[in-house]
Amino acid sequence: MRAYLLSRLAQTALVVFLSLSAVFAMVRLGGDPVLLFMPMDIQAKDVNEIRQRLGFNDPLPVQYARFVGGALRGDFGESLRYRRDALGLVLERLPATLLLAASAVLLTLVVAVPLGVVTAVRRNTLVDHAGTLATVIGQAVPGFWLGLMLIYVFSVQLRWLPTGGMGSLAHLVMPSVVLAAFFSARIARLTRSAMLEALGEDYVLTARAKGLTEPRVVAKHTLRNSAIPIVTLAGLEIGQLLGGAVITETIFAWPGLGRLTVQALLNRDFPVVLAAVFVISATYTVINLLVDVLYGWLDPRVRLR
Amino acid sequence: MRSFFRAVIALTVVALAVPALAQDRVKSKEIVIGLGAEPRTMLAVTIVDWTTNNMLEHIYDRLLDRDPKTFKPVPMLATGFKIVNDTTWEFTLRKGVKFHNGEPFTAQSVKATLEYALDPASKSHYATASYWGPLKEVQVVDDYTVRFLTKQPWPNLIDHASLTNLLIMPAKALKELGPAKLAEKPIGTGPFKFVEWRRDERLVLERNTDYWGGPADASRVTFRFIPEFSTRMAALLSGEIDIMKDVPPHAVEAVERSGRARVRSTVSSRINYLALVNLKPGPMQDVRVRRAMNHAVDVDELIKAVLKGRATRMCGPLAPANVDYAPVECYRYDSARAQALFKEAGVEPTKLQLTLDTPAGRYPLDKDVSLAIAAQLQRLGIKTNVVVNEWGTHLDKIKNRNTGELFFLGWGPALNGQGTIQPLFLADQTYSSYGNNKVIDEKIARAVTVMDPKGRAAAYAELQKLVHDEAPWVFLWQQHDLYGVANTVEWTPRADEKVWMYDAKIVAR
Numbered sequence: 001m002r003a004y005l006l007s008r009l010a011q012t013a014l015v016v017f018l019s020l021s022a023v024f025a026m027v028r029l030g031g032d033p034v035l036l037f038m039p040m041d042i043q044a045k046d047v048n049e050i051r052q053r054l055g056f057n058d059p060l061p062v063q064y065a066r067f068v069g070g071a072l073r074g075d076f077g078e079s080l081r082y083r084r085d086a087l088g089l090v091l092e093r094l095p096a097t098l099l100l101a102a103s104a105v106l107l108t109l110v111v112a113v114p115l116g117v118v119t120a121v122r123r124n125t126l127v128d129h130a131g132t133l134a135t136v137i138g139q140a141v142p143g144f145w146l147g148l149m150l151i152y153v154f155s156v157q158l159r160w161l162p163t164g165g166m167g168s169l170a171h172l173v174m175p176s177v178v179l180a181a182f183f184s185a186r187i188a189r190l191t192r193s194a195m196l197e198a199l200g201e202d203y204v205l206t207a208r209a210k211g212l213t214e215p216r217v218v219a220k221h222t223l224r225n226s227a228i229p230i231v232t233l234a235g236l237e238i239g240q241l242l243g244g245a246v247i248t249e250t251i252f253a254w255p256g257l258g259r260l261t262v263q264a265l266l267n268r269d270f271p272v273v274l275a276a277v278f279v280i281s282a283t284y285t286v287i288n289l290l291v292d293v294l295y296g297w298l299d300p301r302v303r304l305r
Numbered sequence: 306m307r308s309f310f311r312a313v314i315a316l317t318v319v320a321l322a323v324p325a326l327a328q329d330r331v332k333s334k335e336i337v338i339g340l341g342a343e344p345r346t347m348l349a350v351t352i353v354d355w356t357t358n359n360m361l362e363h364i365y366d367r368l369l370d371r372d373p374k375t376f377k378p379v380p381m382l383a384t385g386f387k388i389v390n391d392t393t394w395e396f397t398l399r400k401g402v403k404f405h406n407g408e409p410f411t412a413q414s415v416k417a418t419l420e421y422a423l424d425p426a427s428k429s430h431y432a433t434a435s436y437w438g439p440l441k442e443v444q445v446v447d448d449y450t451v452r453f454l455t456k457q458p459w460p461n462l463i464d465h466a467s468l469t470n471l472l473i474m475p476a477k478a479l480k481e482l483g484p485a486k487l488a489e490k491p492i493g494t495g496p497f498k499f500v501e502w503r504r505d506e507r508l509v510l511e512r513n514t515d516y517w518g519g520p521a522d523a524s525r526v527t528f529r530f531i532p533e534f535s536t537r538m539a540a541l542l543s544g545e546i547d548i549m550k551d552v553p554p555h556a557v558e559a560v561e562r563s564g565r566a567r568v569r570s571t572v573s574s575r576i577n578y579l580a581l582v583n584l585k586p587g588p589m590q591d592v593r594v595r596r597a598m599n600h601a602v603d604v605d606e607l608i609k610a611v612l613k614g615r616a617t618r619m620c621g622p623l624a625p626a627n628v629d630y631a632p633v634e635c636y637r638y639d640s641a642r643a644q645a646l647f648k649e650a651g652v653e654p655t656k657l658q659l660t661l662d663t664p665a666g667r668y669p670l671d672k673d674v675s676l677a678i679a680a681q682l683q684r685l686g687i688k689t690n691v692v693v694n695e696w697g698t699h700l701d702k703i704k705n706r707n708t709g710e711l712f713f714l715g716w717g718p719a720l721n722g723q724g725t726i727q728p729l730f731l732a733d734q735t736y737s738s739y740g741n742n743k744v745i746d747e748k749i750a751r752a753v754t755v756m757d758p759k760g761r762a763a764a765y766a767e768l769q770k771l772v773h774d775e776a777p778w779v780f781l782w783q784q785h786d787l788y789g790v791a792n793t794v795e796w797t798p799r800a801d802e803k804v805w806m807y808d809a810k811i812v813a814r
Contacts, residue, residue, distance in 0.1 A: 030697070031697050031698060031700075031701035032701060032704070035697070035700045035701065035704060035735075036696075036697050036700065037352075038353070038430060038433075039353035039354070039430060039435070040716070040728070040735070040736055041435045041724060041728045041735075042430075042433060042435060042735055043433065043434045043435055043728075043734065043735060044733060044734065044735050045434070046433040046434055046435070047735060053428070081345055082345050082346060083345070083346055083348070083351065083352060083428075083488075084346075084488075089504070092504060093504075093505070148535050148536075148539075151535070151536060151539045152539065155539050155540075155543045155545075156539050156542050156543045159543055159544070162545060163531075163536050163539045163540040163543060163545055164531055164533075164536050164540065165506060165507070165529060165531070166503075166506055250532050250533050251533050251535075251536055252536065253505075253506070253529070253530065253531040253532060253533070253536060255503065255504060255505035255506045259505060259532070260505065266695070266696065266697065267697070268697055
């Protein structure tokens with residue numbers, strides 16, 4: 001187990017390093033970062049002086065070596081736009097992103113898994129059709145539209161919830177619902193089809209023949225056997241959420257990682273982009289690792305010696 | 306990692322707090338403003354950014370203010386100034402002013418602030434040639450008299466001292482605490498004190514009851530950063546915020562109908578123009594073609610049809626909101642005249658293929674305006690290909706002279722002549738589209754050094770006439786800034802885009 005974890009960690013480090021290198025190359029292919037953080041009446045000689053000072057005039061390999069050297073010490077440099085430690089800016093946003101992701105995932109699991117189970121067990125009944133319709137709608141409705149509609153109804157008309165920002169639990173409700181709507185739809189559909197498949201298996205027949213009650217058959221024998229694809233998809237989605245949900249964050253003025261990253265990209269704030277990619281790819285690979293460990297727990301066949 | 310844990314703690318604390326309601330805010334005299342963008346730093350005289358300075362000015366005072374109507378310099382931390390000789394200015398400072406930490410404001414504060422800005426270690430944008438670069442030295446004469454020595458005659462100094470380019474920091478605190486600490490907790494002499502800044506979320510200020518100009522009406526000012534306009538508008542209509550910046554023209558009616566707020570608008574000093582690029586080969590090299598373009602574009606129609614009247618037409622390069630403005634005659638929309646000019650230049654409009662570069666969403670309806678201009682040119686048979694750029698790409702293209710023959714750009718807040726004419730009509734400037742005109746080059750070089758106010762006015766008036774005749778742009782308009790303002794707040798927007806809360810009054814309705 002330890003050897004396995006160590007090799008996985010080494011893989012994780014490699015993945016993070018490679019993605020950072022790729023992003024480093026890509027952002028440099030864009031334009032001049034100096035123009036975007038200096039005022040528009042800046043003179044050409046000042047632009048060049050600043051570029052020189054920041055090292056953007058050096059050959060790319062030199063810049064890359066400097067970046068790797070810094071990154072290894074956890075130093076991604078100073079944000080060009082905000083003049084603050086880039087990694088600090090990113091880490092400061094992480095709690096808000098974690099909070100929103102956790103709440104959206106919780107909501108998704110609480111809604112989607114039971115919905116998937118019920119629609120599978122009550123296949124071809126009114127419940128199933130209604131559930132399927134709901135999931136299709138959930139997947140088809142664009143997040144920004146749903147977000148704006150929720151704001152209109154619950155903030156402007158009813159005045160129950162704040163339009164955006166962060167502060168109380170009330171602030172968390174609408175962004176979580178918007179994120180969960182889409183993911184719930186996907187998870188519910190997946191749960192339903194995985195359950196249907198498992199319900200047709202011989203071991204379910206055996207369990208029923210043993211005289212187990214239907215809830216036990218569903219919970220213990222069917223759901224657990226359908227869990228692997230659900231866990232896989234949930235893991236991927238959590239990883240995505242931790243990268244920040246740009247549109248939802250923008251609509252609800254949520255101070256998360258996604259907004260910061262996209263703004264940094266648009267502003268060519270390279271240190272922040274790279275620090276964000278570092279944090280995002282690291283969390284993503286860690287989540288993947290956790291998912292793999294979970295597989296072993298769910299399915300003894302993939303458990304490691 | 307420390308910032309991570311600090312943020313976790315902050316999060317837990319605020320999770321228990323509940324936002325104040327609109328009626329409570331009236332009682333406690335609080336104002337909440339919804340802006341699309343947040344400040345970049347809380348450190349004064351470091352980053353040139355209008356949004357940042359707008360907020361910093363609530364905390365820090367300048368030497369001089371500008372009258373919002375006449376744009377003339379008026380006293381602030383300096384009670385007066387005189388020009389000693391062509392390269393020496395003397396400011397008399399206000400007595401009895403204290404910083405928020407109790408430190409007295411003196412000539413040392415002015416000196417320390419400018420020395421911080423000019424110190425290469427501070428990497429301040431203000432050390433560059435377009436800002437405090439021409440300054441040689443600051444001399445303390447006595448506690449309340451300070452002299453600015455410049456490298457060359459620099460009449461524009463007065464504009465820099467009255468704009469946001471000189472926010473006075475406390476000398477002792479700057480030395481003892483250092484800039485990093487002042488960035489975390491700014492200490493100024495301004496009408497509001499810093500309370501907290503939560504990045505991408507809010508900036509909270511409280512009233513400075515000892516303000517030298519008398520305390521503000523608002524006891525607490527909160528700037529909330531809400532990037533999406535629909536959300537900002539919903540926040541205004543639901544009573545979460547009291548002032549909303551940038552109401553789009555199509556949403557004006559909805560705000561007015563709400564019964565909770567109304568739209569206040571002002572003509573902005575920010576200008577929009579269509580550059581006719583002569584810095585690269587092509588038809589725009591010919592002044593007759595550039596003039597023809599000015600006759601071919603119907604600016605009034607654009608204002609009426611695209612901007613719903615929310616713009617004020619300009620005839621030359623400067624707007625009346627500019628201190629150096631002088632009137633020039635407008636190019637009239639006249640397609641026959643345009644045709645004649647094209648013919649004179651030997652250009653057949655129906656064979657003309659132009660490219661127009663435009664940003665999208667940077668200026669009011671910029672992309673729509675560009676498309677409408679292309680449609681207007683089509684009436685003469687001119688084919689115009691509109692290219693929509695992401696903002697950074699747009700700037701790159703202009704700087705590298707890679708745009709089409711035409712591009713759309715805004716400039717501002719353009720408050721003095723030098724700030725517009727010098728960077729935009731000289732070939733070696735970063736974002737210029739026009740240049741290499743010997744007469745204009747010389748006149749600009751002279752105008753920026755004229756110390757005598759009358760001579761300066763004459764020099765800029767002559768330049769405006771010259772530029773108008775050279776037609777380097779299709780002169781378009783000054784933007785209008787639209788704000789949604791709650792009925793409980795009395796506040797007049799300003800031409801310079803500053804949301805200035807010292808002027809705001811809270812009234813029960």
